[in-house]
Amino acid sequence: MSGQQLNNPLHGIKLTTMLEQLFLEYGCEELGDTLNINAFKNNPTYKSSLKFLRTTPWAREKVEKFYLKNMTN
Incomplete structure (x- = not known):
């Protein structure tokens, strides 16, 4: 089972953790403008x-892609 997640860069990162880090780094206003998601x-x-x-799968996907691009090394 662990072999299924080897190529998943988000494995082990919870949505709550992602959102907390994005809120702290960018804030709601910038996330809303950048991702064009009304919830922000x-x-x-x-x-x-x-x-x-x-x-909302499409919004989660946008946030995950943004997180990978901007928050991971």
Whole structure:
């Protein structure tokens, strides 16, 4: 089973961890403008953004790609 995740750079990184780091580094306003996701623009909270990303695959994918591009070495 561990062989299935060898090529997955996000393996072991929780969505909550990603979102916390992105909020601290960029803030809601910049994330909303950069990713064009309304959950970060309209009265955003950490909890509401996390819930939205868990239930909206296209938005989660955008956030994951942004995280990989900007937050990993």
